[in-house]
Amino acid sequence: MPDPEVLLVEEGADRVVWRLNRPERRNAIDQELASALHEACADAERDPRVVLIVGAGGTFAAGADIGQLRDRRRDDALRGINSTLFDRIHRLPMPTIALIDGYALGGGAELAYACDFRIGTPSARIGNPETGLGILAAAGAAWRLAALVGEPLAKEILLAGRILTADEARAVRLLNELVEPSDLEAAGDRLADRITANAPLATRLTKAVFAAPPGAHPFVDDLAQAVLFETDEKRTRMTAFLERKDRTR
Template identity: 80%
Template sequence: MTLIVEEAPDRVVWRLNRPEVRNAIDREMVAALHEACAAVEEEPRVVLLIGEGRTFAAGADIAQLRERDRTDALRGINSKIFDRIHRLPMPTLALVDGPALGGGAELAYACDFRIGTPQARIGNPETGLGILAAAGAAWRLAELVGEPLAKEILLAGRVLTAGEALAVRLLNEVVEPGDLLAAGHRLADRITARAPLATRLTKAVFHAPRSAHPFVDDVAQAVLFETEEKRTRMTAFLDRRKEPRS
């Protein structure tokens, strides 16, 4: 089983489970991730993504990658699954211990949040293998860290340490390995404490193309204005303000 799925009512943990090859992403894992995405699209929940062992994901399976041809490249095997993860309705959290390289880094980039350990290493060595980072890094990384640093990672093979990634906010937090999953759950707790539909629509509006604004914002707000949860939460807020201060 290349992907272990642990479900809860408001969240799901996906464990990349190929520790013997540092969780290299192969076709079987891609298929399992598609199946897991379908379940979360059907029942939206926060996703926590972690690697078994002391590696997040060391990249695509090089043995398989070496045999792929131009037809495989045009099929977008990895780019399609990472884009699907990026578009999931609720926030996604990558929990990075050890290397997140190549496709592993691109999987982390596709998530909404990234928490790492001091041992985390993030980079894209693809050009050293005669290929490019074609599953999102070539355009998504610049959005995350800015063009100069993105070019250094993509074109010169720079691998960021945990401290460097935290400094540029590619990592939201750095914790010790034993606290990694707990830190992910703490962030998930903060997310799930908020109105689920408001969270879903905020993520959708955030990623809408510039040309769609402000219309898409107004439509999403119109939907939320009609919900009972909006009225309940605002009433509770106003009631708390009426309480006498001690």
């Protein structure tokens, strides 16, 4: 069983906070933390809520644990330890928000890329220095990053080791918002409030349709809409909208 202290889980009615808690190692993602994150994913799959991910101690996550990574061999790579985890986080039913203070490097950056939203502070630094360690960014950056920031910048980050400052990441929309450290978690809650104000099933299905492969459209869109058209919440929300509109006439 993973040490429960490496990941602090703070439960709410419509959201949950995952606090990476290895500040002495700048929240490097080791096997124990990865196992704890898998357990947290299982809970978020059973009880879908918005997930906010934050690092303790002024760092989001400064990569994988190099001590463990150095000793990994071919079979470990083929197990996809981090890539499997980050893909699971990316596919969680409800949106995920990374709250980035300080470094998000290597596996920490790939964890942030797997989230639906990223909010940062002025001290945020985001990049993938893996080639400098003789490996590659194999947990999603090699293909997910280009979709986020475009191919030219993704190649600078992946092949030339460029580390983005907070302002640079905000300018290319890798960060959705830039706030002071004291406001970081409140900013995450404000975004979560906007998400949870909407119909939960509509949000879940919109996320699923957004992630569907191109060949699945428009059938998957119509199928999801057919499900939503039959819900009581659709009728309740539309009725309330029409009643508000009538009152303003």
